[in-house]
Amino acid sequence: MTQDGAILTVENLSIDIPTETGTLHAVRNIGFDLKPGETLCIVGESGSGKSLTSLALMGLLGSSIKTKANRMSFDGIDLIRAGKRQMRSLRGARMSMIFQEPMTSLNPAFTIGDQLIEAMTLHVKGPKSDARNRAIDLLQKVGITSAESRMSQYPHQLSGGLRQRVMIAMALMCGPELIIADEPTTALDVTIQAQILRLLKDLQQEFGMAMILITHDLGVVARVADQVAVMYAGELVETGPTAEIFACPSHPYTRGLLRCIPQPGKTERGTRLGTIPGIVPSLVGDVSGCAFRTRCAHARDICRSDIPEQTAPGETHSFRCIAPDGFAGMDETEEARA
Amino acid sequence: MTGTETPFLELRNVTKTYKIKQGLFGETKSLDALKDLSLKLSKGDVLGLVGESGCGKSTLAKILLGLEAPTSGQVLVDGTPIGGHDRLALARRIQPIFQDPYSSLNPRKTIQDLIALPLRVHNVGDEASRTKAVREILDVVGLPSRVLTNYPSQMSGGQRQRVAIARALVMRPQIVICDEPTSALDVSVQSQILNLLGDLRSEFGLTYLFISHDLAVVEHLATQVAVMYLGRIVEETDAAALFDNARHPYSQALLKSVLTPDPAMEVPDTQLGMAYPNPIDPPSGCHFHPRCPRVTSLCKTQTPRPVVDTQGLVECHLHDPQANMTPARQEALT
Numbered sequence: 129m130t131q132d133g134a135i136l137t138v139e140n141l142s143i144d145i146p147t148e149t150g151t152l153h154a155v156r157n158i159g160f161d162l163k164p165g166e167t168l169c170i171v172g173e174s175g176s177g178k179s180l181t182s183l184a185l186m187g188l189l190g191s192s193i194k195t196k197a198n199r200m201s202f203d204g205i206d207l208i209r210a211g212k213r214q215m216r217s218l219r220g221a222r223m224s225m226i227f228q229e230p231m232t233s234l235n236p237a238f239t240i241g242d243q244l245i246e247a248m249t250l251h252v253k254g255p256k257s258d259a260r261n262r263a264i265d266l267l268q269k270v271g272i273t274s275a276e277s278r279m280s281q282y283p284h285q286l287s288g289g290l291r292q293r294v295m296i297a298m299a300l301m302c303g304p305e306l307i308i309a310d311e312p313t314t315a316l317d318v319t320i321q322a323q324i325l326r327l328l329k330d331l332q333q334e335f336g337m338a339m340i341l342i343t344h345d346l347g348v349v350a351r352v353a354d355q356v357a358v359m360y361a362g363e364l365v366e367t368g369p370t371a372e373i374f375a376c377p378s379h380p381y382t383r384g385l386l387r388c389i390p391q392p393g394k395t396e397r398g399t400r401l402g403t404i405p406g407i408v409p410s411l412v413g414d415v416s417g418c419a420f421r422t423r424c425a426h427a428r429d430i431c432r433s434d435i436p437e438q439t440a441p442g443e444t445h446s447f448r449c450i451a452p453d454g455f456a457g458m459d460e461t462e463e464a465r466a
Numbered sequence: 467m468t469g470t471e472t473p474f475l476e477l478r479n480v481t482k483t484y485k486i487k488q489g490l491f492g493e494t495k496s497l498d499a500l501k502d503l504s505l506k507l508s509k510g511d512v513l514g515l516v517g518e519s520g521c522g523k524s525t526l527a528k529i530l531l532g533l534e535a536p537t538s539g540q541v542l543v544d545g546t547p548i549g550g551h552d553r554l555a556l557a558r559r560i561q562p563i564f565q566d567p568y569s570s571l572n573p574r575k576t577i578q579d580l581i582a583l584p585l586r587v588h589n590v591g592d593e594a595s596r597t598k599a600v601r602e603i604l605d606v607v608g609l610p611s612r613v614l615t616n617y618p619s620q621m622s623g624g625q626r627q628r629v630a631i632a633r634a635l636v637m638r639p640q641i642v643i644c645d646e647p648t649s650a651l652d653v654s655v656q657s658q659i660l661n662l663l664g665d666l667r668s669e670f671g672l673t674y675l676f677i678s679h680d681l682a683v684v685e686h687l688a689t690q691v692a693v694m695y696l697g698r699i700v701e702e703t704d705a706a707a708l709f710d711n712a713r714h715p716y717s718q719a720l721l722k723s724v725l726t727p728d729p730a731m732e733v734p735d736t737q738l739g740m741a742y743p744n745p746i747d748p749p750s751g752c753h754f755h756p757r758c759p760r761v762t763s764l765c766k767t768q769t770p771r772p773v774v775d776t777q778g779l780v781e782c783h784l785h786d787p788q789a790n791m792t793p794a795r796q797e798a799l800t
Contacts, residue, residue, distance in 0.1 A: 173652035174623075287742070288519070317518040317742075318679060322723040325733045344653055347682075347725030351733045370729045388657035390686035392709065392726055397686055398664065401657035407622055 134161040135338050136185070136306055139199040143180050143362075146192060150413045154180050158364040160357055164305065167332065167339045169349040169370075171385075172359035175408055178342045181359075182308045185340075186225055187215035202306065221251040224299035228311040230291035234283040240267075240294050241279030247301040259301075266297040270327055289320040296324070300331065307332075308340045313348065325352055346389055350374055358382050361408050361419035368445030378447040380424045418449070426451065472545040473506040474673055475530070475560075475641055480504070480539035482525050482697075486746060497746050499525040501697040502539070507641070507690075512667065512674040514688030514705065516681060516720060518742050521694040523677045527643050530675065532556045554588060561634040565646035567626030571618040577604075578614040581633045588637065599636060606669070607632045607662060624655035628662070635666065641673045649680065660687060681724045685709045693717045696745055696753040703778025713780045715758050752783065760784060 143155035155177040162168050170178045184195050187207065200207045202223060210218070219225075227233040235243060244263035249256060260279070267275035270293040283291055292312060299307055309328065313321040329352060332339050341352060349356055349370065356373045358366040358381065366379040377383045387402025395401070406423035409415075418424070421431040430450055439446040482500040487493075499522045507513055515523050528534040529541060532553055541548040548556060561584075564570040571580055578600055585596045601611050607628040618626055627647065634642055644663065648656040664687065666672060678684050684691060685705060692702040693716060701714040712718045723736045737759040743749055749756050755765040764783050772781045783789040 173654060289742075318681065318723045318725075319518060319719065319736050319738050322725070322734050322736050323738070325725075326735065329733060345725070346653070346727040350727040350729045351725050351731060353729075374727060374729045385653055386727070388653050389727065390660075390682045392682050392685050392724065395686060397705065400661050400664065401686070403658045403661065404654040 133163055135164050135203050136160075136162040136340075137199055137201050138185070139197060141181065141184065141195070141197040141200060143177065143184055143189070144194040144196075146194075147412060153362060153411045153415045155184070155362045156415065158357075158359070158362075160355070160364070160367060162306070162338045162340065162355075164338050165332065165336045166354045167329075167341060167352055168355045168357060169341045169343060169353035170357045170359060171343060171346065171349050173344055173408070175361070176359040177362040178359050179310055182225065182310055182340060182342055185308065186219055186223065187212075188219075188225075217251065220247055220299075220304075221302040222304055223306040223308070224302070224304040226292075226295050226299050226307065226309040226312045228314055230288065230295045230315075231283065233295060234291060236283055239280050239282055240286070244279070244294070244298050244301060247298050251302050262301060263297070266300055267294070269300075269331070270294075270297045271323065272297075289316055289324070292316060292320075292324060293327075296328065296331075300335070303335060304337060306338045306340070308342070310342045311344070312341070314343070314345070321348075328352075346385065358385075362411055362415075363419050363448065365420065365449070366445075366447040368447075372445045376445075378445070379420075379449050380426055381420045382447075384423075473542075474509045474511075474544065475507040475675075476540075476542040476545075477503055477505040477526075477529075478540045478542065480529065480536045480541065482522075482529060482534065483537045495746050498697050498748075499745070500529070500536070503697065503699060505692065505699065505702075507673055507675065509640075509673055510667075510671060511690050512676055512688045514684035514691040515675060515677045515694060516679065516684055516691065517694035518679075520696075520742055520745060522697040523694055524645060525697075526694075527562065527645050527675065527677060530641075530643055531560060531562055557584075558588060558637050559639050560641045560643065561637065561639040562643045562645060563627075563630050563634050563647045566650045567618075567623060567630050568650070570630055571626055573618050575617070576614065577609075577616050577618070577621075577629055580618075580629060581636055584633060584637045590637075600632075603632045603636045606635070606666070622655075623651050624658060627651060627655075627659055631659075631662065631666070635670070638670065639672075641675070643675045643677070645677045646679065647676075648683065649678070656683075663687065681720060682726070693720065696743065696748055698753065698781065699779065700754065700781045701779065703780075707777055711777075713777065713785050714754075714782050715760050715784070716754050719757075719759075764789065 139159045140157045141155060141159065142157055145152040145154050158181065160168060170181065172178045183189050185207065189195060197208055241263060245256060245259045248259040248262060264275045264279065267278060272278055272290060272293055313324050316324065325348065343349060353370045356368060356370050357364055360381045366373065366382045373382065377386055384402065384404040388404065390401060404423055409419055409422050417432040418435045421427040435448050435450060437446055437448050480500055480503045481498065484497045484499055486495050486497050517523055525534065529536050532548060543559060581600045581603060582596045585591065585599060604611055609625060609628050613621065648659050651659060660683065667674060676684065676688055688705045691705050691708045692699045693714060695716050701717045708717060712721055719736045719738050722734050738757045743756065751767045752765040752770050755761045758765065770781050770783045770786060772779055773786050
């Protein structure tokens with residue numbers, strides 16, 4: 129599914145983690161493309177491998193973790209074969225990351241200003257005053273008032289929302305072409321969440337960045353994403369344009385997720401919500417077939433074998449399930465009964 | 467339920483002030499976590515308590531549980547002040563479920579020990595009858611009895627939260643304080659726990675105080691909703707009225723920032739401006755005025771009084787018929 133003009137291409141990425149009891153196949157054969165200015169949301173629950181995927185892209189996985197891929201390239205640069213030095217020159221400069229917990233990802237012993245300036249002077253030669261000006265500029269852009277005086281403050285003097293804004297400003301210091309945000313708003317209040325997401329979208333439009341947003345919140349996905357990739361237990365079970373995924377989710381897992389959340393206006397108050405029974409399977413040892421089969425109402429024997437990826441005819445929407453047209457046409461009650 | 471009935475749980479003009487000292491020789495400042503707050507809970511209600519972090523939701527929960535004493539004001543259970551109850555008697559009637567089942571369960575105790583602890587503390591029955599009670603309650607929350615010998619680390623987040631619920635219910639309390647009970651859980655597990663809380667409510671006739679920042683969840687479960695801002699309840703009404711027709715500009719902004727999964731919509735502009743104010747140094751007049759999109763000059767100087775009418779309680783000059791009506795305000799209302 130490689131497309132022309134993609135800034136990021138991932139084909140058949142697998143991540144294996146050696147453990148005492150065997151190899152943990154944390155991510156298996158996933159692939160996606162991302163064009164400049166586009167937003168891809170990776171959705172999934174804990175343990176689905178979404179954060180590992182982003183760390184693999186940034187080259188931040190430990191050496192004991194094995195990453196394999198047919199292709200993983202950023203603007204023509206092969207990220208699998210890139211050396212440490214090359215990765216270091218990319219990270220923070222052309223591709224940057226916003227982590228979930230701003231309290232633990234900022235250094236408590238340095239001021240906001242020091243940390244912002246360092247993000248730039250590491251990559252760009254030039255006077256420190258330029259970096260300082262850019263830092264103040266960006267702090268204002270991310271909506272921090274009295275930016276100059278904030279520069280000399282330490283992380284503990286800022287609230288959670290402000291710290292997250294500082295993280296965003298830091299990620300933008302060198303004007304990256306790709307930004308990966310791992311649950312950037314999960315720890316924040318809904319009001320701040322809306323502000324931060326708007327800010328990210330505005331900055332993305334202004335700078336034409338590509339963005340990967342990792343989240344478990346389907347509300348965030350619907351409002352922010354251009355493309356959606358749904359992950360379950362290390363597999364990409366469904367990918368496609370946001371409107372299509374929400375209008376006709378085809379994989380039973382995606383359908384299940386959408387029924388689990390109360391949707392104001394759609395779900396009747398006080399009624400029972402949909403559930404996905406069972407738990408995520410162990411990914412240690414041999415993993416074959418559809419990982420969702422242990423929790424799927426439609427599972428059959430054939431689900432134990434490898435599941436082909438299917439693309440709905442004439443569409444960019446694809447899913448990994450044996451049902452030829454998915455379960456998009458299936459009645460909700462029928463599925464609940466099954 | 468009649469209106470004249472004694473409320474099950476009532477807060478009367480409760481204020482909680484913390485003394486905060488900045489630095490070793492800094493001056494001591496006071497922070498009003500709750501300010502002259504009144505609240506009633508009737509039997510069978512689910513009161514959703516919403517508001518941003520720092521608004522005093524958790525302080526309120528602590529006071530209801532008897533973990534903190536109010537600086538002034540009264541907490542009444544069935545018309546009797548909490549001070550008149552002893553701590554154990556209160557714990558028999560009000561139990562909490564906390565946010566994070568990873569930190570609220572002692573990792574060195576088995577599930578049997580964890581759930582039986584309240585029974586032991588209250589000297590209920592002998593060892594055999596306690597084991598029986600624990601098995602029964604495990605069945606109620608949907609856990610198999612084989613997990614009795616497990617430790618919390620051997621269980622998933624959803625299972626742990628079920629254990630926390632079992633522990634809260636084993637004494638058969640009447641009121642359960644749920645402090646963000648699903649926000650640490652995955653989506654598919656969250657819906658199971660919400661369904662369970664709904665079932666338990668009808669099965670045991672429970673009354674919930676449901677604290678959450680997820681308004682979609684509150685809308686789904688609550689019968690009453692109270693919106694808190696800087697230690698005050700700024701709007702309280704029944705759930706349907708609030709979600710269909712919120713009156714306070716802060717409630718409106720909160721509702722606007724809920725991201726419903728609708729791809730046709732953009733990320734909303736809450737128009738709230740920047741930061742939540744510092745509670746040590748709250749703004750003058752209406753505490754919400756620096757962020758309010760409908761602010762008038764009156765709001766900057768005069769604190770709004772609570773107005774109770776057929777639609778519930780609201781604390782905003784815009785909805786106070788006795789507030790001085792300037793033409794600008796009349797315009798804002800229409």
